[in-house]
Amino acid sequence: MKGRVRRIRVDLPPTNLQYKASFTYFFIEARWGEDRHPWWGQLFRFLLELERHPDGFTHSGVETEVALLTGQKRQEFLELLRTAPESELAGHRTLRSALRRLPQHDLDVPVRYFGPQPEQPLGD
Amino acid sequence: MLPLPSCRVGRVLGLVLAWMLVGCFSVDEAVRPTQLSFGTYEVDPDGSVEDLFFEALRLRSAGLLGQQRMEELQASLTVVDDVYARDADYDVLLRNALLSHLRLASSEVPREDILALEGHAGRAYARRLHRVGVKASGQYAEGMILIAGMAGIPTSQQEALLMVAIPAGGYLLVKIGGMALKRAAFLLRHCKSADDVVRSADGLGFRVQKVADTPSLRAAVAREDTALAEHFEQWATHIPRTQAGDPPGPSAAPLSSMRDVDVRSRAPPSSEIRSIARGAEAYASADVLRSRLKTFIADQIKPEFDEPFEFFLHGTTHARAVKFEPEEGRRIFTATDVHVARLFAQRTVGREGGRLGVAVIALPRDIADQLRKKGVLRTQPVPDMPAMLETIFEPGAVEALENHAEIQPLPEGFFAP
Numbered sequence: 321m322k323g324r325v326r327r328i329r330v331d332l333p334p335t336n337l338q339y340k341a342s343f344t345y346f347f348i349e350a351r352w353g354e355d356r357h358p359w360w361g362q363l364f365r366f367l368l369e370l371e372r373h374p375d376g377f378t379h380s381g382v383e384t385e386v387a388l389l390t391g392q393k394r395q396e397f398l399e400l401l402r403t404a405p406e407s408e409l410a411g412h413r414t415l416r417s418a419l420r421r422l423p424q425h426d427l428d429v430p431v432r433y434f435g436p437q438p439e440q441p442l443g444d
Numbered sequence: 445m446l447p448l449p450s451c452r453v454g455r456v457l458g459l460v461l462a463w464m465l466v467g468c469f470s471v472d473e474a475v476r477p478t479q480l481s482f483g484t485y486e487v488d489p490d491g492s493v494e495d496l497f498f499e500a501l502r503l504r505s506a507g508l509l510g511q512q513r514m515e516e517l518q519a520s521l522t523v524v525d526d527v528y529a530r531d532a533d534y535d536v537l538l539r540n541a542l543l544s545h546l547r548l549a550s551s552e553v554p555r556e557d558i559l560a561l562e563g564h565a566g567r568a569y570a571r572r573l574h575r576v577g578v579k580a581s582g583q584y585a586e587g588m589i590l591i592a593g594m595a596g597i598p599t600s601q602q603e604a605l606l607m608v609a610i611p612a613g614g615y616l617l618v619k620i621g622g623m624a625l626k627r628a629a630f631l632l633r634h635c636k637s638a639d640d641v642v643r644s645a646d647g648l649g650f651r652v653q654k655v656a657d658t659p660s661l662r663a664a665v666a667r668e669d670t671a672l673a674e675h676f677e678q679w680a681t682h683i684p685r686t687q688a689g690d691p692p693g694p695s696a697a698p699l700s701s702m703r704d705v706d707v708r709s710r711a712p713p714s715s716e717i718r719s720i721a722r723g724a725e726a727y728a729s730a731d732v733l734r735s736r737l738k739t740f741i742a743d744q745i746k747p748e749f750d751e752p753f754e755f756f757l758h759g760t761t762h763a764r765a766v767k768f769e770p771e772e773g774r775r776i777f778t779a780t781d782v783h784v785a786r787l788f789a790q791r792t793v794g795r796e797g798g799r800l801g802v803a804v805i806a807l808p809r810d811i812a813d814q815l816r817k818k819g820v821l822r823t824q825p826v827p828d829m830p831a832m833l834e835t836i837f838e839p840g841a842v843e844a845l846e847n848h849a850e851i852q853p854l855p856e857g858f859f860a861p
Contacts, residue, residue, distance in 0.1 A: 327769060329769060334744060334852075335747075336743050336744060342740075342744065342852050342853055342854065342855045343852060343853070344748075344850060344851065344852050345768065345769075345851040345852070347769065347770075347846045349846070375767075378764070378767045378769070379761075379763075379764050379767075379796070380771060380774070382769075382771075384767060411847055412847050413748075413808075413847065413848050413849070413850065414849075414850070417748055417850070432767070434769055437771060437772060437773075
């Protein structure tokens with residue numbers, strides 16, 4: 321990826337397997353380690369260490385990569401989530417959702433990385 | 445089934461069956477044999493929520509809509525109540541839920557009944573022609589509606605009485621005013637017992653009284669409807685009784701009887717089967733997308749919220765939905781109507797190709813309200829289609845979306861026929 325990863329999205333698999341192709345998007349910003357709590361930086365770095373693969377660009381020109389949390393790495397991710405400070409748990413709905421959902425199954429967890437954002441005008 | 449002779453009380457009760465058997469005995473000069481399969485005993489696909497709910501009750505009473513189906517129907521209505529009660533299209537979603545279960549009921553009709561229905565079509569047509577010019581209302585008005593174990597009798601189009609006998613003696617009488625019995629049946633759909641009805645009475649404006657004995661009941665009924673009181677003996681024996689041992693009176697503990705809302709009619713089974721078929725047809729042309737979305741929201745989104753929430757649909761391509769992120773400095777265009785979201789998605793697919801996709805963005809209602817106050821969440825008419833509404837997340841909403849939103853793409857195939 322050209323430039324630093326700006327944001328990571330962890331795709332939480334559904335607990336209802338009828339919708340196994342649908343995920344809840346759990347976003348983590350690179351800057352949260354400094355802006356919010358160092359714990360976010362720890363989580364971000366953990367995810368950066370996964371084996372990533374290029375996945376092209378978004379419609380707005382953002383470069384993306386993907387990885388997969390499986391097996392031991394998945395377990396380590398869950399353990400790391402469990403160390404989340406109370407203050408961060410209280411302020412982040414999807415973090416709480418991840419902690420509730422991931423122990424309920426052992427499905428692989430897709431991870432998507434977003435690169436620097438090019439200048440864009442308003443609009444979709 | 446409660447046989448009552450044709451008389452004045454029959455005409456009074458005729459109001460019930462006039463609703464229950466709508467189309468069944470009325471005359472329609474325009475009927476054609478080709479319309480018979482669904483035209484004789486039909487439930488109007490555009491009927492009100494109350495009409496459709498009553499139809500479901502009638503089918504259940506006829507044994508063509510099972511207990512489990514009825515319970516699932518009630519559960520669906522509860523979900524709609526919980527999630528969408530404040531939404532503008534609340535009634536539409538209630539109707540969709542009802543039509544959906546009518547469709548499912550049609551697939552559960554035993555094969556022998558389906559065959560009987562097919563064989564019955566010609567005879568039904570002949571019989572209907574025979575009735576041209578015959579004023580049928582009242583002739584078949586022999587029945588009684590049971591709501592939560594209480595006998596329901598309409599005294600006018602906007603008033604009715606609910607009655608139940610108390611084991612210790614006397615009767616409980618509930619006066620329903622300002623609404624048709626069909627509406628009351630819908631509003632009382634959660635009631636399992638006379639006690640539930642009594643508990644709901646205040647909120648619905650019903651008047652509850654307890655009378656000591658049968659003469660007192662006759663007098664109380666006479667004050668409401670003289671004709672009904674004149675034929676008191678003919679129908680009073682059919683008033684159900686709460687189970688022995690149940691404490692009497694409005695303040696009593698819940699009755700052990702779990703009798704649901706029930707409807708008794710003398711409509712032939714073939715007409716009931718036809719009703720189901722009509723429901724199936726109606727569902728096919730009804731709003732499948734809303735129904736699918738409702739199911740998705742109930743299964744996937746609602747469990748994530750303990751508080752009231754709102755959802756918004758970002759229509760785009762499937763590829764965009766897969767790579768979705770709330771980008772700094774960019775608006776997110778959404779709609780609350782799945783058809784508008786689909787239109788947005790179709791436009792994007794038209795520009796970029798690919799398949800339709802939608803990202804569902806759900807927010808706690810208080811967060812959505814805060815964003816509105818900040819001016820970063822606003823709803824407006826779609827500029828080139830002012831009859832439709834779009835809701836726009838301005839760039840300042842990104843942080844709230846990251847912290848508080850439940851964002852999920854709709855599954856592939858959601859828009860498939």
